Amino acid sequence: MTDTRTLRQGTPRAFTARKIRRGRKALAGYMFVAPFMIVFLAMFALPLLYAAYFSLFREQLVGGNVFVGLENYTRAFGDEQLWTGIARVCLFFLIQVPIMLVAALAFALALDTGLTRLKRTTRLGIFVPYAVPGVIATLMWGFLYGPDFGPFAQLAEAVGLSAPDFLSKHLMLGSLANIVFWEFTGYNMVILYAALRSVSTDIYEAAAVDGAGQWRIAWSIKIPALKGALAVCMIFSIIGSLQLFNEPQLMQSLAPTVIDEAYTPNLYAYNLAFVGQEYNYAAAVSFVLGLVILAGSYAFMFATDRRSRR
Amino acid sequence: MHPRFSRRSGLAAALAGPLALAACGRHTVDPPANVTQAQIDEAMDKPTELNFWTWVPGIEKEVELFHQAYPKVKVDVVNAGQGNPHYAKLRTALRAGNGAPDIAQLEYQMIQSFVITDDLLDLAPYGAKDIGDQFVEFAWSQVSGANGEVWAIPQDTGPMGMLYREDIFQAHGIDVPATWDDFAAAAAALRAADPEVYLTNFAPSQGAFFAAMLWQAGADPFGGSEGPDLNVDLTSPEAEKVARYWGDLSEQDLIAVDADFNDQWYQALNKGKYATWVAPAWAPTFLQSAAASTSGLWRVAPLPQWEAGQQVSSNWGGSTSAVMATTRNPIAAAVFAQFINTDPKSTATMANEQFLYPPAKAILDDPAFTGQQLEFYGGQEVNGLFAQIGESVHPDFQWAPFQDKVYADFTATVGTAVAEKTDAVAAMEAWQQRTEEYAKYQGFTVRRP
Structure with missing residues (x-):
């Protein structure tokens, strides 16, 4: 260890000077991370701690505030509404994410081959929906889905068909998945595309010399090279799916009997807190959801990690 | 225990402590038995700022009338959303113990839910107990408490x-x-x-x-x-x-x-x-x-x-103006809530410019209001x-x-x-x-x- 050696060899004066210098260096380091750490502590760590503390109480409209220990958590683990919601967003994840990531991958590969002529415009075109705020996107799709006067319904009527009711119980999850697909395919494509650009072109040249075509290059070089980026997209998608909130919350005004108060876990927590004033239980529900997300993300990382080691 | 760990958790506790306290102990007004006219005059002559949350578009006109009547009291109008988003923010601010307005728009059906959490100031001692007969009965009964409290002042209704x-x-x-x-x-x-x-x-x-x-x-x-x-x-x-x-x-x-x-x-x-x-x-x-x-x-x-x-x-439907119990200026806030909903010019403006359907008998008896022929309804006196x-x-x-x-x-x-x-x-x-x-x-x- 350098430190102990200098301590033995150096004179006392040199030692203190070094120590001061080291202290200054450390101070500079702290200064650099301070802006992040302050915001992180104040806006993330502290509210989280407070919510955890808060979830151990039960405040009633009549009767005040009492410490209840883990009672809110026991209730959450047995709460059918919460678990129906979690099952629903898991189903959403299983349907929506594979389609979205395959599409994003296909777009990224197509752009990277340089086959597409209007590369920039295409790239931008695919990415633009992500730049549209989710709220606007949902309102727009809500209009498009309209069962009486929406463009799809009108179009179907014009050709003598009846359009499916996109806002009905059976199709709602698919309609929401479509909105999220529209919003986030471009975003995932950009991540994948950026990762592809970092692959050295030497490898492609070598492959071409060996007689590999574009399909072979894509399959044997590019997709393996994208493993890390795909994992990142996957983690984002797990979190995003389980935390689904904006889209169902806005669609609620169009289909209030389909999207109930507990349609997704986040919507449930929101309604518990702001409609039912069950703030403490809402905090516990949020922590349970957080746990599920953590478990899901960890299980995914564990699975991919083991496979890559094999 | 590792010294670094204890230091860190000590810091968190020190930071979280006041936060928890702030959520429990908040300032609320203890309404006096009666407020005299002299006290009201004194309060209205003091430079004061009031915060008013409402989603009525164009209510600045009524606020301006209030400013003319009480030049020393300044009212800031904030639109915190309509209906549920408004109430969600209001409840959050009231629970947090700061950031809540002095006066807020409340629909009739929401009054009781703020009464049960002790968030409303009883306006009866501030002169409101004497103004009940200016309003239609069904509106006044909805803002009245069982023991003579006046929880809010009717702003508009929806028969x-x-x-x-x-x-x-x-x-x-x-x-x-x-x-x-x-x-x-x-x-x-x-x-x-x-x-x-x-x-x-x-x-x-x-x-x-x-x-x-x-x-x-x-x-x-x-x-x-x-x-x-x-x-x-x-x-x-x-x-x-x-x-x-x-x-x-x-x-x-x-x-x-x-x-x-x-x-x-x-x-x-x-x-x-x-x-x-x-x-x-x-x-x-x-x-x-x-x-x-x-x-x-x-x-x-x-x-x-x-x-x-x-x-x-x-x-x-229809709304009221309620004063929050957390206000630092109960008299000025109570006077404001009553002024915009009882001053003849203010109520007329609300009825004829903001098109809020009035609970004030004076307007409902006024042919200038009831006799309006609306073209949209084929000239009917709606x-x-x-x-x-x-x-x-x-x-x-x-x-x-x-x-x-x-x-x-x-x-x-x-x-x-x-x-x-x-x-x-x-x-x-x-x-x-x-x-x-x-x-x-x-x-x-x-x-x-």
């Missing part, structure tokens, strides 16, 4: 009537229904005559409309509740009659069951999908902009009745008709101290049953049970009469 498309009625030779039986018959006749048109729409998430229907039928589900003692009676014969009526109409596909106040619904109004809108006194103005393309085609009639020859109405309807609103109807939750449960039970054409009366029982369960969880003693 229920029926807006209808005269052209559609005439085209199919349908008479304007005077009773609910007539209404059902007209629904069937219209459906047979034109499959594209429904007589009306029942919005499955509009608990406020259903509450108005219960009110008219004589059901008072939470009547007689006081503080922690809560009566819940959503399955009374009167209440079940209402549920059965709308459930039957929907089961026979005689009414539409679309969600309201969204783009789809606005288009439906414009394109004549619904021949009536059973709606309150604020609806005529609202419709003028929401369905502008149908100008001149609409008329207004009284609410259909359960018994022929009767004249009973109810109320949907305000005058609603002024008459207002007199037939029964003053006894009580709200739950968690009415927003009651509405949410309505959507999940009765609203869904009507929309999906399942048993609406059975859904009333489900609504009752959800409400009871929730009330018990919140610590109320529940009684089912």
Whole structure:
């Protein structure tokens, strides 16, 4: 260890000077991370701690505030509404994410081959929906889905068909998945595309010399090279799916009997807190959801990690 | 223990401590028995800033009148959203112990839910106990507490009537229904005559409309509740009659069951999908902009009745101005809440420029208001008709101290049953049970009469 050696060899004066210098260096380091750490502590760590503390109480409209220990958590683990919601967003994840990531991958590969002529415009075109705020996107799709006067319904009527009711119980999850697909395919494509650009072109040249075509290059070089980026997209998608909130919350005004108060876990927590004033239980529900997300993300990382080691 | 760890957690505790304290111990006003005119004069002569949360567009005009009357008191108007988002923010600020306004707009049905959490200042000692006779009775009874408290000052109301498309009625030779039986018959006749048109729409998430229907039928589900003692009676014969009526109409596909106040619904109004809108006194103005393309085609009639020859109405919507118990300037805030809702110029501006339907008798008796002929309604004196309807609103109807939750449960039970054409009366029982369960969880003693 350098430190102990200098301590033995150096004179006392040199030692203190070094120590001061080291202290200054450390101070500079702290200064650099301070802006992040302050915001992180104040806006993330502290509210989280407070919510955890808060979830151990039960405040009633009549009767005040009492410490209840883990009672809110026991209730959450047995709460059918919460678990129906979690099952629903898991189903959403299983349907929506594979389609979205395959599409994003296909777009990224197509752009990277340089086959597409209007590369920039295409790239931008695919990415633009992500730049549209989710709220606007949902309102727009809500209009498009309209069962009486929406463009799809009108179009179907014009050709003598009846359009499916996109806002009905059976199709709602698919309609929401479509909105999220529209919003986030471009975003995932950009991540994948950026990762592809970092692959050295030497490898492609070598492959071409060996007689590999574009399909072979894509399959044997590019997709393996994208493993890390795909994992990142996957983690984002797990979190995003389980935390689904904006889209169902806005669609609620169009289909209030389909999207109930507990349609997704986040919507449930929101309604518990702001409609039912069950703030403490809402905090516990949020922590349970957080746990599920953590478990899901960890299980995914564990699975991919083991496979890559094999 | 590792020294670094203890230092870190010590810091967190030090930071979290005051946060937890701030949430519990907040400043609230202890209302005095009486506030003298001298005290009021003194307070109004002191430079003061008040914060007022409201979603009424253009209310700055009334605030300006207040500024002219009390130049030293400055009122900041904040629009924190309409309805639920407004209440969510208000509750958050009140719980946090800071950031709450001095005065906030509250709809009538929300007053009790802020009373139960001790968030409202009783305005009676601040002169409000003497102004009750300036307002229509049903409005004043909704802002009054059981022991003479005045929790808010009425701003506007919504006595229920029926807006209808005269052209559609005439085209199919349908008479304007005077009773609910007539209404059902007209629904069937219209459906047979034109499959594209429904007589009306029942919005499955509009608990406020259903509450108005219960009110008219004589059901008072939470009547007689006081503080922690809560009566819940959503399955009374009167209440079940209402549920059965709308459930039957929907089961026979005689009414539409679309969600309201969204783009789809606005288009439906414009394109004549619904021949009536059973709606309150604020609806005529609202419709003028929401369905502008149908100008001149609409008329207004009284609410259909359960018994022929009767004249009973109810109320949907309308707001009040309430003073938060956390205010640092109770006198100025109380004076402001009363001023904008009682000053003749201010109430006239509200009625004629913001088109808020007035609870103030002086305006309702004023021919300049009641005699206005609205072009959108073929020159009908709509305000005058609603002024008459207002007199037939029964003053006894009580709200739950968690009415927003009651509405949410309505959507999940009765609203869904009507929309999906399942048993609406059975859904009333489900609504009752959800409400009871929730009330018990919140610590109320529940009684089912």
